[in-house]
Amino acid sequence: MRNIPLDKLTPQEFLRDFWQKKPLLIRNAIPDFQGLLTRDALMELACCEETQSRLIIQRNKKWLLKYGPLSERDFTKLPKKQWTLLVQEINHFLPSARDLLMQFSFIPRARLDDLMVSYAPKGGGVGPHFDSYDVFLLQGLGSRRWQISAQRDSRLIADAPLKILQNFYPEQEWVLQAGDMLYLPPNYAHNGVAEDECMTYSIGFRAPSHYELVTQFLVYLQDNIEVKGWYADPDLQLQDHSAEIGQAMLRQVSTILEKIKWDQKDIQNFLGIYLTEPKSHVFFEQPEHPLTQSLFLHKARRKGVLLDLKSRMLVGDKTIFMNGEVYKVSVDTYKLLARLADNCGIVLDLKCTEETEKILYQWYVNGYIVIES
Numbered sequence: 001m002r003n004i005p006l007d008k009l010t011p012q013e014f015l016r017d018f019w020q021k022k023p024l025l026i027r028n029a030i031p032d033f034q035g036l037l038t039r040d041a042l043m044e045l046a047c048c049e050e051t052q053s054r055l056i057i058q059r060n061k062k063w064l065l066k067y068g069p070l071s072e073r074d075f076t077k078l079p080k081k082q083w084t085l086l087v088q089e090i091n092h093f094l095p096s097a098r099d100l101l102m103q104f105s106f107i108p109r110a111r112l113d114d115l116m117v118s119y120a121p122k123g124g125g126v127g128p129h130f131d132s133y134d135v136f137l138l139q140g141l142g143s144r145r146w147q148i149s150a151q152r153d154s155r156l157i158a159d160a161p162l163k164i165l166q167n168f169y170p171e172q173e174w175v176l177q178a179g180d181m182l183y184l185p186p187n188y189a190h191n192g193v194a195e196d197e198c199m200t201y202s203i204g205f206r207a208p209s210h211y212e213l214v215t216q217f218l219v220y221l222q223d224n225i226e227v228k229g230w231y232a233d234p235d236l237q238l239q240d241h242s243a244e245i246g247q248a249m250l251r252q253v254s255t256i257l258e259k260i261k262w263d264q265k266d267i268q269n270f271l272g273i274y275l276t277e278p279k280s281h282v283f284f285e286q287p288e289h290p291l292t293q294s295l296f297l298h299k300a301r302r303k304g305v306l307l308d309l310k311s312r313m314l315v316g317d318k319t320i321f322m323n324g325e326v327y328k329v330s331v332d333t334y335k336l337l338a339r340l341a342d343n344c345g346i347v348l349d350l351k352c353t354e355e356t357e358k359i360l361y362q363w364y365v366n367g368y369i370v371i372e373s
């Protein structure tokens with residue numbers, strides 16, 4: 001899959017000069033981009049239990065927000081102007097959305113979050129705000145006016161149901177037409193307003209806070225650490241105050257806590273699990289009448305297998321991570337599965353290892369991969 005054109009920049013130049021540093025407007029990144037779905041299809045997805053959606057309406061200078069799943073009724077009484085519908089993880093539903101994301105493979109998959117699509121009639125938008133994300137805003141249907149600012153003032157309107165800047169000082173602005181794209185680094189103030197009926201595709205890259213990484217790593221350690229021994233005090237001395245936590249107890253517990261150790265392998269495993277763990281609303285559909293392993297392998301050799309659209313797969317040193325699970329594998333198995341992770345699909349060759357066959361069959365039964373149709 002080829003990379004999306006970056007205004008004549010090579011991916012290396014983009015990473016060096018723009019990524020996480022400054023915005024970049026790319027006119028005609030995808031010539032004749034028609035969008036991937038219609039307004040009605042987006043509304044239908046917003047009504048489904050498995051998606052995360054938001055409907056935002058501006059009325060008399062007030063912002064109203066409703067979280068999905070939405071119902072048809074939510075769409076019947078909408079004003080003519082100034083509302084917007086946002087639906088996350090469109091790549092879990094449309095193969096074409098995953099293909100679009102694959103054009104951003106010059107950024108590591110470990111950083112990729114999802115494709116969000118918005119629809120708005122004239123005047124619609126989510127107001128001026130910051131995101132803690134890197135985002136590529138690709139224009140689909142219609143046109144949108146983007147205003148951006150490197151301002152430091154990040155104060156928010158206090159009583160709004162979404163994060164909207166109290167003061168916005170636009171420094172640059174453009175109208176984006178179908179196929180144009182704007183890259184924004186995290187914490188760059190922006191405001192996009194629909195010029196007419198408009199759909200925008202946000203390719204978002206996850207940037208966890210240090211707090212989140214640390215607390216999630218502690219959860220990983222809790223599940224994976226092995227610490228032996230019991231607290232013991234055969235030399236216990238009489239204390240003046242029986243309610244006091246004594247010095248000897250403090251010393252002993254601090255020695256015990258020094259047993260908390262981790263290495264690079266733990267950090268890799270933590271990241272692999274953390275970054276591929278399905279979110280709580282994501283469920284995999286298992287095949288209703290699964291093929292036998294030999295029939296599955298026969299088909300996988302003829303037609304190939306694809307990652308299910310909801311699967312998240314990453315690889316590390318001799319290790320494969322699939323939807324929060326860890327697999328330590330042989331070199332040959334690793335080579336083949338790493339290709340599956342990179343390309344989201346592979347055709348099996350005849351000489352693949354028994355280990356690979358077993359893993360792939362289990363993934364097929366779990367609904368993590370599907371036979372290419």
Ligand code: SIN
Pocket residue numbers: 084117118125126131135190192200201202
């Ligand atoms: C939108 O598509 O309306 C919002 C995208 C954004 O500002 O992050």
Ligand code: CO
Pocket residue numbers: 129130131190
């Ligand atoms: Co934004």
